[in-house]
Amino acid sequence: MASTTNQELREWANQNGHRAVSDMVMLRDPPGVGVFNIAGEKAHIIAVAVRPESITKELKQGFFELAKTYGSPTVERKTGVLRIKVTGLHKKKRIEKLDAASVAMPSIISQLRLELLAACVHCGRGDTDTYIPAYQAPSPVHSTCEQAVITQMIEEIEESSLNGNYGTATVAALLGAVVGAIPAFIGIYVFDYFVGELFAIVPLGAAFAYRKARGIESRFMTIIIAIWSIIASVLLMLVNFYVYTFGWWWGMMTLDGVTIVTPLNIFFELLLSNIEYVILDMGMALVFCGLGISISWGYMSHTNKAKIKALQAKRDAVKAAHNETINH
Ligand SMILES: [Zn+2]
Numbered sequence: 001m002a003s004t005t006n007q008e009l010r011e012w013a014n015q016n017g018h019r020a021v022s023d024m025v026m027l028r029d030p031p032g033v034g035v036f037n038i039a040g041e042k043a044h045i046i047a048v049a050v051r052p053e054s055i056t057k058e059l060k061q062g063f064f065e066l067a068k069t070y071g072s073p074t075v076e077r078k079t080g081v082l083r084i085k086v087t088g089l090h091k092k093k094r095i096e097k098l099d100a101a102s103v104a105m106p107s108i109i110s111q112l113r114l115e116l117l118a119a120c121v122h123c124g125r126g127d128t129d130t131y132i133p134a135y136q137a138p139s140p141v142h143s144t145c146e147q148a149v150i151t152q153m154i155e156e157i158e159e160s161s162l163n164g165n166y167g168t169a170t171v172a173a174l175l176g177a178v179v180g181a182i183p184a185f186i187g188i189y190v191f192d193y194f195v196g197e198l199f200a201i202v203p204l205g206a207a208f209a210y211r212k213a214r215g216i217e218s219r220f221m222t223i224i225i226a227i228w229s230i231i232a233s234v235l236l237m238l239v240n241f242y243v244y245t246f247g248w249w250w251g252m253m254t255l256d257g258v259t260i261v262t263p264l265n266i267f268f269e270l271l272l273s274n275i276e277y278v279i280l281d282m283g284m285a286l287v288f289c290g291l292g293i294s295i296s297w298g299y300m301s302h303t304n305k306a307k308i309k310a311l312q313a314k315r316d317a318v319k320a321a322h323n324e325t326i327n328h
Contacts, residue, residue: 006037006060008091022317024133030106031294033118033140043087044098050138052080064110070101081137120145143318150315157304161216169215170224173206177232180205185236203229207300216301225300226293233289237281241268
């Protein structure tokens with residue numbers, strides 16, 4: 001889902017002949033300057049990457065001095081990134097600021113004698129042909145190097161999928177769901193109240209345990225987690241009901257003929273005689289469980305297959321930028 005600021009950044013790039021490279025825009029001139037959209041904020045960032053060791057105190061001061069006219073400058077010595085952030089509630093104003101900052105970039109770069117990164121971040125050689133966004137800064141790469149790195153990542157995920165299992169992971173997921181149901185149980189038992197968000201921990205616990213047990217990440221994972229979460233939530237309500245009955249009988253333990261198994265004996269009796277409340281509670285638990293599943297859906301559905309798909313799309317995007325050669 002593209003945010004409005006992202007869309008206006010793309011429009012601006014199209015109108016000015018700049019080039020979109022994955023989620024970043026590379027200025028037509030000078031090369032090596034990337035523009036990012038800050039999701040959730042009405043802001044854009046112009047960024048360049050230099051060798052971290054080339055950032056001196058003087059250079060930092062100089063950059064602040066020159067860049068503050070155009071926005072809020074920041075310098076990251078660790079990663080060697082210099083940025084100007086332009087903000088503005090109104091689209092037109094913001095684009096005007098972005099224009100001014102991008103037009104000023106060549107002069108800022110030459111005045112400070114910034115040596116923008118030119119060597120490929122993967123192989124260290126020159127003659128790079130594209131950039132990748134890394135930590136909100138453009139990093140030069142050979143498209144072939146970048147593709148090889150992504151291919152290797154895909155292969156590693158595929159390999160880990162092959163070494164995975166269904167059996168142990170399925171059992172682990174049930175345990176994870178049961179453990180994940182404990183906070184919701186405490187919420188009901190201690191506070192006598194449904195805390196809906198706590199039910200989200202049930203599927204999260206199941207997904208976490210499934211992954212920890214090296215389960216194969218496929219659609220099966222999502223389905224088994226949903227099933228175990230529902231079962232764990234129903235169990236939670238039954239246990240809650242039993243504990244409630246038990247607590248009621250605890251006070252009568254001193255009476256003749258009442259033992260620790262007495263609540264178990266009358267548990268089913270009570271369950272049946274209060275069936276309408278039980279069903280109501282179960283229904284509520286299931287609603288919250290469903291809510292929990294939808295809250296944790298992102299984590300659950302981020303399976304290896306989804307990761308591979310995303311990486312393949314990323315690799316294809318690198319190919320698309322391959323034709324243009326960048327000269328430093
Ligand atoms: Zn390379």
